């Protein structure tokens with residue numbers, strides 16, 4: 001999927017959160033959004049994942065404006081986009097069921113009913129729990145294939161985060177939107193998720209993610225977008241953003257000079 005945000009602004013009541021932001025994510029592209037806390041990264045991601053409608057400007061998915069479509073048509077488009085939030089939200093069930101739900105929500109109702117009947121039949125015939133191969137493949141990508149029958153409640157925080165990533169992968173989204181997917185993760189869990197992001201790129205799907213980890217942005221991105229106070233200051237390849245930025249504000253941020261305003265700190 002080609003995602004385009006064209007001069008997008010977003011406000012709530014009197015507060016302007018995004019101001020005239022333009023950004024594209026093509027198939028096979030990993031685009032990382034960096035910027036200080038409160039810059040508008042999550043809001044941008046929520047617009048990209050079609051959770052929010054821009055107050056001005058246009059979002060286009062494969063040149064189609066989802067907000068000009070009917071609700072059902074927009075929902076069908078939204079199912080092609082997978083979003084993973086910072087906090088893993090698993091339900092109390094085996095790992096495979098948690099991942100499987102990702103695939104099922106993407107399917108239209110008619111397919112879901114048919115699949116349900118098929119599963120009942122399979123259970124009746126073999127009296128066993130059947131795990132879909134694609135569910136196992138998604139778990140494999142995050143290094144948790146063998147954990148498919150474990151109870152989600154028994155997972156460590158890092159493992160739970162990886163399962164929630166596998167859930168999004170299992171739906172085979174054309175675009176994956178990740179909000180700080182590796183914050184709170186140790187280096188090993190982080191490396192596993194970064195490798196999974198690479199696999200998504202190899203499959204020619206797009207990835208849009210927000211991170212506070214500059215090293216990560218440098219490692220995994222095709223392009224990095226720097227945001228400040230709701231504005232997209234500049235976007236470019238990581239080498240340029242981190243070593244040769246065009247805007248002085250970007251240079252200051254990547255040097256670590258723009259993280260917070262001392263005057264705004266509590267006394």
Ligand SMILES: Nc1ncnc2c1ncn2[C@@H]1O[C@H](COP(=O)(O)OP(=O)(O)OP(=O)(O)O)[C@@H](O)[C@H]1O
Pocket residue numbers: 012015017035036037038039040041042043044
């Ligand atoms: N629904 C809302 N109503 C009012 N203000 C909001 C709303 N959503 C976000 N904001 C404000 O908009 C600004 C940007 O928020 P956002 O969560 O997008 O920033 P962020 O860059 O993702 O921050 P962080 O790095 O801390 O997650 C913040 O000042 C936030 O308080």
